[in-house]
Amino acid sequence: MLLLNLDELRNMSYDVVTFGEVMLRLSPPDFKRFEQTERFNANAGGAEMNVAVACARLGLKSAYVTKLGDNSIGHFIRNKAREHGVDTSHILWDAGSRCGVYFVEFGAAPRTNRVIYDRKESAISKIKPGEVDWKKILKGTKLFHTSGITPALSLSCADATDEALKIAKEQDVKVSYDVNYRGKLWTPKEAQKFTEPASEYIDILITTEEDTKVVYGIEGKDYEDVAAKLIDTFGFEVVVITLRETPSVWFNKWSVFAYSNGKVFKSPVYDVEIVDRLGGGDSCSAGFIYGYLELKDLQKAVDFGSAFSALKHSVPGDLAFVYKSEVEELIKGRQRGLRIER
Secondary structure (H helix, E strand, O other): OOOOOOOHHHHOOOEEEEEEOEEEEOOOOOOOOOOOOOOOOOEEEEEEHHHHHHHOOOOOOOOEEEEEEEHHHHHHHHHHHHHOOOOOOEEEEEOOOOOEEEEEEEOOOOOOOOOEOOOOEHHHHOOOOOOOOHHHHHHOOEEEEOOOOOHHHOOHHHHHHHHHHHHHOOOEEEEEEOOOOOOOOHHHHHHHHHHHHHHHOOOOEEEHHHHHHHHHHHOOOOOOHHHHHHHHHHOOOEEEEEEEEEEEEOEEEEEEEEEOEEEEEEEOOOEEEEEOOOHHHHHHHHHHHHHHHOOOHHHHHHHHHHHHHHHOOOOOOOOOOOHHHHHHHHHHOOOOOOOOOO
């Protein structure tokens, strides 16, 4: 049996490396409100870790980079990524800092879901350029992924994100970036100030029409027009736009669109009965990344990302406990859940 030591593991190249914050997630069971509950279900969740886990579950060699409080909560979070085969050896630890926490209250129409964040002064918000050896980590890596949440955490975190993007581009690593605008973290002006210059390093932009309007100030007559304007302005290789219709809290219509070289790629529209929509966009990013890297076909990448995300919506928690075979079967038209599998 071949055994790899930690140094050998760290020197292995990756299919995907992601960078960003992950938090402890606490949610009351049984649709209870925060003030009602006597207990919370504990999970871990964060956009970039969600992507790393989903990529690992699809068979990609993935690594996750973050900074965590060196305590039991941080170890709990780290272990959640490890369980799925994500390389966590590049995580930075800070004994004097905390891990962020967020609380999720699940509603039912007409009461919507509610999220409360407690992430101020988290370990990763204190990260600075030079702390991560990006040249070593990204050597031989196929794709680097992060989101707009990461630079929004602090000025130093924005600088660290910019450093990672630049080194990825210098080393010919493809870069995917989910705009993921969060109004509780920064203003549209602050987001635009970071994102527009950073766009020169981005190959795959993942966004929504709403986030594009807020962060880039770009609007169009439809999402095809929006995507074309983004590529014309910033030169992205691909723009991916997720499309969600929300007739109710627990029923959505979900699809994905991509635009590249003047060509349009659309997925089928899925009727999604939602168990948990948190992490749904991240699973779409991971599915698209898988299709982009492994299937090498943008239509297949769009179809895979959309189907993977649709299935993730049926699973509680941020992480996508979904099998590649389930995605492939859904794409072929066999929807699990409509009949009992025996």
